[in-house]
Amino acid sequence: MQTAKIFSGTGSQQLAEQICKQFGTKLGKVNIQRFSDGEISPIFLESVRGDYVFLVQSTFSPTENLMELLLMIDAARRASAYKVIAVIPYYGYARQDRKDRPRVAIGSKLVANMLVAAGADRVITMDLHAPQIQGYFDIPVDHLDSHAVFIPYIENLRLENLTFAAPDVGATNRIREIASYFNAEMVICDKHRKRANEIASMVVIGDVTDRDVVIIDDICDTGGTLAKSAGLLKEKGARSVRALITHPVLSGKAYENIENSVLEELIVCDTIPVKKESSKIKVLSVAELFAVAIRNAYENKSITSLFIHSQRRDK
Numbered sequence: 155m156q157t158a159k160i161f162s163g164t165g166s167q168q169l170a171e172q173i174c175k176q177f178g179t180k181l182g183k184v185n186i187q188r189f190s191d192g193e194i195s196p197i198f199l200e201s202v203r204g205d206y207v208f209l210v211q212s213t214f215s216p217t218e219n220l221m222e223l224l225l226m227i228d229a230a231r232r233a234s235a236y237k238v239i240a241v242i243p244y245y246g247y248a249r250q251d252r253k254d255r256p257r258v259a260i261g262s263k264l265v266a267n268m269l270v271a272a273g274a275d276r277v278i279t280m281d282l283h284a285p286q287i288q289g290y291f292d293i294p295v296d297h298l299d300s301h302a303v304f305i306p307y308i309e310n311l312r313l314e315n316l317t318f319a320a321p322d323v324g325a326t327n328r329i330r331e332i333a334s335y336f337n338a339e340m341v342i343c344d345k346h347r348k349r350a351n352e353i354a355s356m357v358v359i360g361d362v363t364d365r366d367v368v369i370i371d372d373i374c375d376t377g378g379t380l381a382k383s384a385g386l387l388k389e390k391g392a393r394s395v396r397a398l399i400t401h402p403v404l405s406g407k408a409y410e411n412i413e414n415s416v417l418e419e420l421i422v423c424d425t426i427p428v429k430k431e432s433s434k435i436k437v438l439s440v441a442e443l444f445a446v447a448i449r450n451a452y453e454n455k456s457i458t459s460l461f462i463h464s465q466r467r468d469k
Contacts, residue, residue, distance in 0.1 A: 156206050156236045158452040161198070163211030163226060165219040169243060169424050169441060170210035176445035182207075186222060194218065196226045198233055206452050207235040208278075210444075213246035213265070214403060214426050220246060220265065224272045231273035239451060240274045241444060243425035244401045248283035249373070266290035278447050280425060280440060281372040281400040296447055299461050300400040300423055301332050303438050304370070307398070307421060308336070313366035315393065319343060319358075321371050321383045329370050339365070343383040356382055363391035374399040374422065377411035388416045401425050402435070409435075 161182040162170030174181045183199035207230045211223040223240060230238045250261030262284070269277065270293055277291060280298040288295040308316075316338045320329040323344055333340040341360030367387050374380055374397070384395040395417055402422035404412075412420055412434055422428065423440045443460060450457050 156204055158206045158208065158448070159200075159202060160208045160210060160241075160448065161226065161230075163209065163219060163222045165214065165222070165427075166210045166212050166243065168427060169212075169439075169444075172424075172439055172441035173210060173241075173445045173448065176442045177448060184226070192218075194222050194225055196222065196229050198229060201233070202230055203234040204236050206237045206239065208239045208241050208448050208452075210241040210243070212244035212426055213242055214244050214401075215246070215405070220268075224268055227269070227272040227274050237275045238273055239276045239278060239448075240269055241448065242277060242279045243423075243440065243444065244403075245279045245282055245287070248287055251284040251287055262287050263290045276451060278444065278451065280423070280444075283372055296451065296457055298440075298443055298447055298457075300372075300398075300440065301335075302443055302460055303423065303440055304398045304421070305332070305335065307438060308368060313368075313394075315365045317341060317360075317362055317365040317367050317392075319362070319367050319369045319383065319387060319395075321369055321379050325371050328372070332370060341367070341387075343369075343386060356386055358386055358390050361390075362387050364393050365391075367392045367395045369395065369397040369399075371397070371399050373401045373403055374408065374412075374420070375403045376406040377404065377408040377415070380417070380420070381411045381415035384415050384417045394418050397421070402428050402437075404429060 159182045160174050161184045164186055171181055185197045185199055187195040209226050213220040227238050247261035247265045276294045278296040281300050288297055318329045318333040318338055318340045320326050320342045329340050341358055341362055344357050344359055380397055387395050396419045397417055398421045400423050409432055420435045422437055424437050428437055447457050
């Protein structure tokens with residue numbers, strides 16, 4: 155049987171080490187060389203001939219992370235790896251998932267094309283901004299769900315009047331599933347944008363009076379939407395507001411926005427390294443979840459048990 159080997163790009167080194175620890179193996183040796191002009195040249199320092207090669211790399215900014223992953227895939231393919239699996243905890247460019255106005259790119263489709271062209275046989279990722287992005291690939295995609303790590307955390311909070319909130323209409327389906335799991339109510343913060351990262355107006359659809367509200371979403375970028383949603387929910391009578399967000403992009407004034415918000419706490423996953431500490435930000439690891447997914451992909455087993463619908467509790 156072919157050996158499973160796990161390697162990491164520079165963007166996800168810490169998470170990859172934790173995945174290897176959970177998997178029960180050592181992180182593979184690869185050297186990411188850079189020329190004086192910044193050109194990237196990855197070199198595997200051990201044989202991968204005939205092996206399952208798992209390459210862990212989130213494609214957050216800068217774009218070098220994506221280019222690095224593409225070159226690692228190509229290097230593994232040219233080194234005669236049996237299968238090359240791109241493990242992308244955070245799939246960048248996913249917000250560009252459709253042509254919503256004239257003369258724009260569909261970035262998530264372009265990235266999918268590049269990964270396939272580079273030679274990836276499979277992709278393992280988590281909480282795509284739009285689940286239909288899986289259809290952009292002509293190879294298998296294992297789309298993991300952060301609810302598997304968020305649910306135990308929420309259960310341990312033991313909130314009396316739990317209500318889930320979607321920070322925008324696009325997150326409704328994501329919220330509905332976890333609200334159904336807890337038999338809890340849900341509300342929607344309907345926002346209108348004039349341009350990216352700038353909110354023109356927002357209203358709350360639903361009652362949050364004396365409720366402990368948990369906002370669920372896939373990405374926190376500048377934190378503007380999150381801070382405004384939390385403030386509006388408080389104004390509408392919420393007892394407490396906290397947020398569970400999968401991918402901590404946290405760009406611009408994000409840390410300032412979170413610190414100055416009414417949020418009790420912001421819980422994020424380690425799909426992207428958190429740049430600095432904050433009294434309100436707590437990180438949950440998805441290493442075990444990815445380790446199980448990698449093992450099951452390697453052993454050709456189902457990953458159904460990793461999803462919320464297979465572990466729904468009865469009330």
